[in-house]
Amino acid sequence: MSNQNRFDVIVVGGGHAGTEAALASARAGASTLLLTQNIETLGQMSCNPAIGGIGKSHLVKEIDALGGAMAIAADRAGIHFRVLNSRKGPAVRATRAQADRQLYRVAIRHIVENQHGLSLFQQSVDDLHIENGRVTGVLTNMGLSFHAPTVVLTVGTFLGGLIHVGMDKQAGGRAGDAPSNALADRLRELPFTVDRLKTGTPPRIDGRSVDFSDLEEQPGDEPRPTMSYLSSLADHPKQVSCHITHTSEKTHDIIRGGLDRSPLYSGEIEGIGPRYCPSIEDKVVRFSDKNSHQIFIEPEGLGTHELYPNGISTSLPYDVQVNLVRSIEGFENAHITRPGYAIEYDYFEPRELQPSLETRHVAGLYFAGQINGTTGYEEAAAQGLVAGLNAARQSQGKEPWCPKRSEAYIGVLIDDLITMGTREPYRMFTSRAEYRLILRQDNADRRLTEMGRELGIVSEDRWTRFCEKRNRIDQLSDEMRGRFVQPGNAGIEALLGQALTREYSLHDLAKRPEVKVSELLSTIGHEKLPDHVTEQVEIDSKYQGYIVRQLDEIARIKAQQDFPLPLDLDYAVIHGLSNEVVQKLNQVKPSSLGQAGRISGVTPAAVSILLVHLKKQGKIPVRQSA
């Protein structure tokens, strides 16, 4: 009987972080329990109905390369796909899918229910069992106890959630769902640093009340991309279009007239909202010189008329929301199905986490998702995968794993969070990644699948398909280096539009910006190869110089970056560090010298003092950097 209540890993929460955490844990071979308030909302997209985008599809493809569910679910639910930055280089290209909310939930639930070693239970969690600074299990609101040496908390905006519409406010984790206040109170008793963040959502609109006739239609891209390395176009449901409209001066006047009843501007909301996803009232106030803002009208799904007007997130009172919506072209007679709202919620200082996402205050307890101050489904899922995997590994007595900044956007995300913390909901952008030319969405599998296989979270099927792709890329690459064309080769010269002055290898020709590998191959009569093979060889050649330079940079700083700092080091005993620096280092407890240097306020002088200290202790065999 007790066996039924005993697991290796317990995951609390069934959102994007929770489902990936539970799946990764179970794939890694740990017996896993997923506890959720409501099985019907597993994989719920509570904000905009889209997966991916700039910086975000990089995360989705990395999750996919490590055997996660998000990309496959996005392909099964995607009703409109676009490639962003398609005219810029491959390193900054991104894929975005508008997803049918219901299809997405179905896809996630299907994957969760069919995962070997994963049990589901519908019950909210009120308390954690903690003994001697270690988590040992959880207590549910029915009074049931479940035991495990590791627990992953992924409770999103449900901790102390407070929903604002105008001056009205009510407790809630998401419109229509109860918050987890008992758990929030319990966590506030533990030595975690808690703060408040804010996010918002726009009113939803009944599509039958919208006049599309004068609105710009935005169809999906052709050729249509897929999100997962394993998917094909056959996995996609029916495709639909999005539309674009704009706010007007009249809209802005209505907003300005309602500001006195805005919880944001009256001081009701304490939490800090994201700079990149401002509410419409924020945009009108901060950028008063702009007389129009763009709105993307996104379908919520194939089986509903509801629309998501992306760009008018608001917490203004309902009567103002109605007027502002109806001042927008195409929305003159619009019917609002759900009001927009702002939500404030608790998050925990992420600088108190280790790279494994285990908390430093309670052993065996992991945090993932919005609880760590991030926003976005993709950011949550990425953390969930890492936390779930590491919880499983700890229960199996194995070392934790977290990718480095130079290996994955997941590594950038976690390093940023645990090193710099965040004062606004953290969202991924490609500009956060210094090794952007290496960390591309097209090569996430080449960067991570082999590691995922070693970690035991990549299936046989995915591994076989990856190996085949990798072999074909290697073969083609070798072949192109060894195959030469001579001056006078008419086909090649016609393709280049100029005569060859000497002998060239195909590899060298492929470095030229305008040359496509597929065209080179067909010109010399080579058999046709799949696009995902020629594409990789082409990108490798075009970026080669830059990739070599970035790899050099990574190698150069590696020795110092990776040098481990003891987690129990008290920085106050080191002479010469300013009080401010000591405080920051003691707060973050960096796990490496590199991480210490990335903490804001930790000067190069402070890092060299640390180096000197470690050298004096005989812990570091390095020369002092100039």
Place this chain on the structure above:
Amino acid sequence: MPYIKDTIAARATPSGRGGIGIIRVSGPGVTQIGRQILGAMPAPRLATYSEFSDGKGVIDQGIALYFNAPNSFTGEEVLELQGHGGPVVLEMLLNRVVNLGARIAGPGEFSQRAYLNEKIDLTQAEAVADLINSSTEAAARGAVRSLQGEFSTRINALVSQVVALRVFVEASIDFPEEEIDFLSDDRIALQLAEVFRELEAVLHETNQGALLIEGASVVLMGKPNAGKSSLMNLLTGRDTSIVTDIPGTTRDVVNETLQLDGIPLRLVDTAGIRDSLDKIEAEGVKRALAAGEQADLVIAVVDASEPDAPKQAESLMDDPRTVVVFNKIDLVTNTDRFIDAIHMSAKTGVGLHSLKDQLKERLGLSLHVGSGFTARKRHIVALGYGKDALAAASTLLTEQRAGELVAEELRVCQQHLAEITGEFTADDLLGEIFGSFCIGK
């Protein structure tokens, strides 16, 4: 070097000369030491006339200056005792301070404390060291300018210009749906060109600064017996190199420093370049060629009396670092054959002025000796890499419209500049972007 918070003292003025001699004391023991010597501590930052006592009698009389922590150069308690400059008196005063608990400071230790207490940044700390080490007046003036942060100010201005560019480039990459497409915008190309020019200007001035501090190395090269050693002696005014009529007399590299209007030059005489069977001479030739490769400037000495002199000169002119000198011009009657080079005679001294002018001009110092920054080699290297990255960004923008590669070159450029001034994070960059554009759906 570990930073132990004890009290250090040192003579702050050069030894052996000067009307005033200063002893500087820094650290927690300052008040106690001051009371013993002065009787009472003077008010902070107030020049106070006082007797300096050794406990038994008066050593000297002078001005005492007290700076309380953290409002001092080092950020610690600091006392300056300005007495008469005699070495014996100063030595006695320093001994007294040490007897009261201070220890003699190591070289640069005051600056080090200032840096560790974040009173000055790294470039300023290095400027202080340069000031101490500077051997000529012009270099000392350059060091003062860097200390005042003029160099930091110029580099920071450059960094902001690069950041402004990156804001557009990164915004158009991360927010493609926000209609901020810089690639179709000529302003970016113009802005890029402007930053490039400014970086070039700073680099040029910095190069001068580096020459002032480290001295330019000028190597004399030429065939055996062309008169290199005579020229060396003429330039230095000393008989450093042995001069004979026998080719191959100078068998190794001979070094000498001299000042050319305040610019330190390291003048290097080398063995004449020829195929020699003499082992020692052959080694000398090898070293001569190596010295030539590292030199800032090469003076190629050609014997004007040899029939093929113009032809010899022609082959040397290609290297932009080379100044060609036709020596022994006094032995030649028709000088028309020797155009575009300096005509001189090391024997009579004819042409020495034009040679010196030419050297100054080639070292880029002729116009504003006073405008250089003192910079370390690492600054110049960093600026040089930054310049290369900007040049690459410009090409990628205009020829390929490759946004992500332009972004990469700008990132690299900023990273190199940050080696001089300090970090600027990705999050700072995003802050600039959000402050500049209305972004977000």
